[in-house]
Every structure is written in structure tokens, then in C-alpha cells.
Amino acid sequence: MxxxxxxxxxxxxxxxxxxxxxxxxxxxxxxxxxxxxxxxxxxxxxxxxxxxxxxxxxxxxxxxxxxxxxxxxxxxxxxxxxxxxxxxxxxDMSTLTREVEKFAEDKKIEIESLKVREAYRKEFMGNVSHELKTPLFTVQGYILTLLDGAYKDKAVRKKYLMRASKGVERLIYIVRDLDMITKLEVGDLHLNHEKFNIIELIQGAFDLLEMKAAKKNITLTFDMEYEKPIMVSADKDRIQQVLSNLIVNSIKYGKKGGTTEISIENLIKNKVIVRVTDNGEGIEKENIPRLFERFYRVDKSGSRKEGGSGLGLSIVKHILEAHGEKIYVESVYGVGSEFSFTLEKSKESAVDPLSTKTS
Known part of the structure; x- marks a missing residue:
């Protein structure tokens, strides 16, 4: 045998x-x-x-x-x-030995993975605690001051109540974003696909954020004049949120007197790529891989002064992944950043308005 x-x-x-x-x-x-x-x-x-x-x-x-x-x-x-x-x-003891070694190696990998997850969980819980603590303590401080007698002064009462209201609004903003990102991660957010003009949507985002950009004298602009509509198929409200978050991010980290420019180009036959480019402070190379993590901030002190929940880029990534699309980032520290994402073109687009675009 x-x-x-x-x-x-x-x-x-x-x-x-x-x-x-x-x-x-x-x-x-x-x-x-x-x-x-x-x-x-x-x-x-x-x-x-x-x-x-x-x-x-x-x-x-x-x-x-x-x-x-x-x-x-x-x-x-x-x-x-x-x-x-x-x-x-x-x-077969040799087979048993190999199996024990294999299982032990698998368990070692599993333990390492659990350690990474535990570290991420601790960091996430710390970030959530920090984000919620600041507005909570602010609201509590103003309310306690009013209860201690400040409510008798009408001017002080109104001022403190307005500041407490802003703190509550920030709490609602954070909780709302947390709820949205949770739904996105578990696939529980329904997407309503429709055909719309991406140029028109971008212009609407420019109009909404014009005053915010004006505070830093930042110009919101297209890379060229788009005379014809560019029809895409996606959830219009969610893509508007993607654009708003990326533009707000470019304003937040942009330099005074700078520019935020958006361009749309053909990627493949049925895809376009939307680029949001700024000439702001840029992002250091070691920070780029973690940009889309929840609550991750490149400049923790600066970004907190600017506000926001720290979830904007994470929400952007999950919305685009829910559409089956990709987001990319390129940045040079001290020069600027470019965030770009893909979208599916509408099948009913008769003439390609990008075919005549010159680079």
C-alpha cells in the first residue's frame, strides 16, 4: 500500500x-x-x-x-x-500538530484584530465624550447662572438663553450626524435615486455657503463655464450633503483670500468625476489614511473652533459607498487639497456636455 x-x-x-x-x-x-x-x-x-x-x-x-x-x-x-x-x-499526530499551529495562528490574528478594534472603540468613545461634553457643559453653565439669579436681568437672560440654545443646536447636530452614520454603516438608509443636473446642485451649494466663504474671503467657483447641464443619477439630497460637507471642509481649512474650485470631468463611459479643489493649508501625508474616520481631526484645536461634528468626511464616504461610488483625496501640505468622487451619468443624457471641454 x-x-x-x-x-x-x-x-x-x-x-x-x-x-x-x-x-x-x-x-x-x-x-x-x-x-x-x-x-x-x-x-x-x-x-x-x-x-x-x-x-x-x-x-x-x-x-x-x-x-x-x-x-x-x-x-x-x-x-x-x-x-x-x-x-x-x-x-496522525503530525496532522494534529499542524492543525493546532494553524488554529493558534488564527487565534493570534483574531486577538490582534480585537486589540485594534478595542483601541478604535476607546478612541471613538473618547471622541464622542469630548464632542458632547463641551456643548453640554456650556448649556449647563448658562442655565445654572440663570437659576442663581441672572434670570432677573432681562438682557442677561436673553443673551444666556440664546447661547444655551446654540449649545443645544450643536448637540442636536452631533446626534443627528451620529444617527445618520449609524444608518449608513448598517445599510438602513434608503436612497431615492433620481436624475438631476449636477451643475445646478453645485451652484445651489455655492449659494448656501456663500456667506460662510465670504467671512474668510474665499471664492467659490467652477473651473470653467458649463453651458449645458450634466445629468447624473443618484440620491439628490444625499449628494447635496456630500457637496456641502466637502465645500465646508475646504472653507474651514482654506486660507483667507483663497479659492475653492469645482470641476466635473468624464471618467469612463457612464461615469463622471467631481473634483473639489482648494489652495488651503493642505493635509500632512500621515493624516490622509485616517481622514474618513469618525471624529478624526487633522487640526483638533482649529477644527473645534470652526465647529462641526467631526463626522462630515465619514458621512461623505458612507453616502458615496451606499451609491456604489468612490471618493479620493490628494493633498500637499502647505499647497492645498483635492477631494474627488464619482457619479453615474444619467442614461438619458442626449449630448455629452463634457466632450468639448478643454483641459
């Missing part, structure tokens, strides 16, 4: 052979001195002893190894004992 005996079988065969030889020698000596010596009887005895010993030893070895190894599995809780079966454990 080409297939080699497994180790436990080899052990049982050798042990049975040794035992049979010893018993045969003793039996032969006894028969010789009793003058009843018979090669046939002696041979039969040796063969029966060998077979009987083999089956007894093999069975006991299998049971012994299986029980001992299974006890180790159960005690250490390293492996799932349900994955064991007698043939795996008891008939």
Missing part, C-alpha cells in the same frame, strides 16, 4: 510485535521444557497475540490521545472542541 501508516498505527504495530516476540519466546520455552513443542501451535499463539495486542493497543492509544488533547482544548479554550474528531486527533 502506497499510503504510509499513520504514527499511532506504527506505534501499535511495533509495540504489538515486541510484545508478541516476548510472549512467543516465553511460550516456546515453556513448551520446550514440557516436551509438547509444536511450531504450529507456537506460530498460532504468536499471531493471535500479535493481532489481539495490536487492536487493544491501538484502541487505547486513540482513546488516550483524544481524551488528553480534547482536555487541553477545553481547559485552554484555545480551539473549538467541536472541530475535533477522533480520526483527526488520534491517528
Amino acid at each position: 502506497a499510503k504510509k501508516f499513520k504514527r499511532s498505527y506504527r506505534f501499535a504495530l511495533r509495540t504489538s510485535l515486541y510484545q508478541s516476540i516476548i510472549l512467543g519466546a516465553l511460550m516456546g520455552a515453556y513448551m520446550f521444557f514440557d516436551l509438547n513443542f509444536s511450531f504450529l501451535l507456537l506460530g498460532s499463539f504468536i499471531i493471535l497475540s500479535y493481532l489481539f495486542s495490536f487492536f487493544i493497543i491501538q484502541y487505547r492509544v486513540e482513546r488516550f490521545i483524544y481524551r488528553r488533547i480534547k482536555k487541553i482544548y477545553d481547559d485552554v479554550s484555545l480551539l473549538d472542541s467541536k472541530t475535533l474528531n477522533p480520526s483527526q486527533v488520534t491517528t
